[in-house]
Amino acid sequence: MTVQQLIQALSQLPPGASVLLEGDAGYSPLGAVDLIHNGTGLPDEVLLQPDMTPD
Template sequence: MNVQQLMKWLAEMPAEATVLLEGDVGYSPLGGVSLQAGEGGMPDEVIFHPDMTPD
């Protein structure tokens, strides 16, 4: 999936919905997004980070 595909898909979702990341031990809220520049011919990557705030 690329950013354009993700944005199109997310545009169809309710704007007030919470974004969660699924992991091995359950779900975590999305805490941030960063861009990792590609090197050596590799494409740029968008990285989603979980919210690490204690419950």
């Protein structure tokens, strides 16, 4: 999925909805979005990171 596809998919959802990431241990709220620059001819990548603050 590209950033453009992600933005299009998210634009169809309620703006107040929480974004959760599914993982092995269940669901985590989205905590950060990082851009990883690839200088090797590969496209840049976006990393979605879970919120790691304790409950």
